[in-house]
Amino acid sequence: MTTTFSDAYLKFTQIYNQLQVREEDHTIRVPEKVIRCIWNDQLFCTPSLKTKDGQKLEIVYPGYWNFGKGPDFTSATIKVNGKVYAGDVELHVYATDWNAHGHSGNPDFDNVILHVYMWQGRGKKSRPPAKQKGFQFEIKDYLTKGILELNDELDFENYPALNSSNVGLCHQPLAQLSEEKLTHLLNAAGEARVFTKMERFHDSVIIEGYEQTFYRGVAEAMGYPENKQPFQTLADTLPLSELNNLVPAKLKKGERVLHYQALLFGASGLMNKGTEKKAGFRKLLPIWNTYKDRAPHSPLTKKDWSFRAIRPANYPYRRLAGLAHLLVRHEKTEREGAGMFANFIGSFQKILAASGQETPDKKTLNAFNDFFCVSADDYWANHYTPDGKTLPQSQQLVGSARSREIIINIGLPIGLIFARAGKFKDLETGLNALFQTGKSASDHKLLRFMKHYIFGNREEMLRVLHSEKQNQGLMQIYQDFCTQNQNNCLHCPFPDVVKRYFS
Numbered sequence: 001m002t003t004t005f006s007d008a009y010l011k012f013t014q015i016y017n018q019l020q021v022r023e024e025d026h027t028i029r030v031p032e033k034v035i036r037c038i039w040n041d042q043l044f045c046t047p048s049l050k051t052k053d054g055q056k057l058e059i060v061y062p063g064y065w066n067f068g069k070g071p072d073f074t075s076a077t078i079k080v081n082g083k084v085y086a087g088d089v090e091l092h093v094y095a096t097d098w099n100a101h102g103h104s105g106n107p108d109f110d111n112v113i114l115h116v117y118m119w120q121g122r123g124k125k126s127r128p129p130a131k132q133k134g135f136q137f138e139i140k141d142y143l144t145k146g147i148l149e150l151n152d153e154l155d156f157e158n159y160p161a162l163n164s165s166n167v168g169l170c171h172q173p174l175a176q177l178s179e180e181k182l183t184h185l186l187n188a189a190g191e192a193r194v195f196t197k198m199e200r201f202h203d204s205v206i207i208e209g210y211e212q213t214f215y216r217g218v219a220e221a222m223g224y225p226e227n228k229q230p231f232q233t234l235a236d237t238l239p240l241s242e243l244n245n246l247v248p249a250k251l252k253k254g255e256r257v258l259h260y261q262a263l264l265f266g267a268s269g270l271m272n273k274g275t276e277k278k279a280g281f282r283k284l285l286p287i288w289n290t291y292k293d294r295a296p297h298s299p300l301t302k303k304d305w306s307f308r309a310i311r312p313a314n315y316p317y318r319r320l321a322g323l324a325h326l327l328v329r330h331e332k333t334e335r336e337g338a339g340m341f342a343n344f345i346g347s348f349q350k351i352l353a354a355s356g357q358e359t360p361d362k363k364t365l366n367a368f369n370d371f372f373c374v375s376a377d378d379y380w381a382n383h384y385t386p387d388g389k390t391l392p393q394s395q396q397l398v399g400s401a402r403s404r405e406i407i408i409n410i411g412l413p414i415g416l417i418f419a420r421a422g423k424f425k426d427l428e429t430g431l432n433a434l435f436q437t438g439k440s441a442s443d444h445k446l447l448r449f450m451k452h453y454i455f456g457n458r459e460e461m462l463r464v465l466h467s468e469k470q471n472q473g474l475m476q477i478y479q480d481f482c483t484q485n486q487n488n489c490l491h492c493p494f495p496d497v498v499k500r501y502f503s
């Protein structure tokens with residue numbers, strides 16, 4: 001039975017009294033496990049290593065990955081200025097973590113011969129920690145690739161090698177829960193994740209209204225993950241009211257799409273003077289030239305956009321083109337259309353009304369997940385750059401997976417704000433049912449890592465991940481516990497919280 005959204009997870013987290021359900025933090029955060037993986041695979045240039053005090057360092061053997069208490073790697077062998085040392089290796093993101101993690105004076109760390117860290121400390125003025133064991137080695141200058149690239153490439157799930165002990169300390173208490181209790185926990189955490197997203201949008205809804213907030217959110221979701229920021233800036237630079245004022249009302253739909261694309265590309269900084277010869281901009285640049293002196297100044301330039309590790313079909317050019325189609329499809333005009341948010345909620349309410357007292361069936365809800373899909377019959381349908389690079393075959397500008405992500409991250413929280421403000425209980429229940437469909441929105445490396453690390457990839461535990469809601473719950477647990485404890489289970493209260501909550 002589907003119900004309204006509950007606050008059970010907040011009660012759960014109150015056991016760990018300082019914990020709040022945390023908002024996603026998109027600043028770069030390197031989990032300690034990445035450093036462990038780099039060390040395990042020795043992903044740095046070995047011939048020229050130097051300790052922090054300038055002595056020649058050679059790694060003879062990196063040691064064994066330690067799953068228990070104490071240093072991260074045991075029984076390593078190194079040479080410093082030709083002299084052999086045998087002992088343990090401790091790894092951190094920052095050198096200062098040695099003290100922060102309470103290793104000073106801990107006898108478990110007496111045998112550390114090498115302290116390896118990515119950075120000396122946070123910020124330029126950070127001072128080296130007072131007293132530490134062993135030689136110090138700052139790894140950042142020796143990496144074979146950039147840290148973000150390594151972070152993307154490392155397959156957490158398979159580190160160091162699959163074996164039964166390679167699971168987090170919360171695995172055992174979770175494995176002892178019944179399927180019903182585990183589902184309850186994940187559902188509650190998933191719902192809490194929607195609440196944190198609601199908080200993000202709440203003020204904006206009050207100040208700017210539902211439509212502008214929704215447009216900015218959809219634009220942001222077009223840019224997930226790397227181009228979220230420039231898409232947000234673009235939606236702020238060209239708000240709906242501005243787009244509406246600039247584009248003449250008399251233009252027909254097809255022309256309107258071109259004009260919206262011209263404005264979005266022009267303000268994005270991706271289409272400048274000198275790009276007129278590019279096939280993708282040939283029509284758009286002359287249109288942009290008619291607007292550019294009237295359009296608001298945009299701070300964006302090409303440098304603000306990332307193309308790194310993005311599949312061609314998801315390139316920002318295609319997303320911008322897709323956003324223009326969505327805006328025109330849902331445009332609020334005197335003759336037709338009510339706005340993207342109004343259409344989203346209105347279409348969903350029609351589905352709910354058609355199902356009467358019942359929750360709509362899965363097939364109907366799954367079909368609604370394609371609400372934001374965009375199929376286009378234009379240049380961008382089979383190109384991914386303005387200079388003519390073609391996709392192997394024509395593809396939607398916004399496909400099912402991205403549409404589903406928009407619903408989860410933007411549609412649900414803003415829809416829930418609307419439902420609660422208007423006390424539309426049926427709408428809230430319907431949105432909760434929508435949350436319990438489809439899993440395609442989240443199947444990324446982090447989720448796979450969590451499935452392995454806290455579920456041990458055990459079939460009977462994975463079974464509880466039967467909809468996006470539980471996936472989101474798992475991500476919330478990662479956010480609230482793993483990242484807050486730098487993936488170090490020994491510092492993490494979660495295993496204890498699970499035992500106490502369900503005892």
Ligand code: SF4
Binds near residue numbers: 171487490492494
């Ligand atoms: S850090 Fe905490 S939540 Fe994450 S795997 Fe370890 S015990 Fe579980």
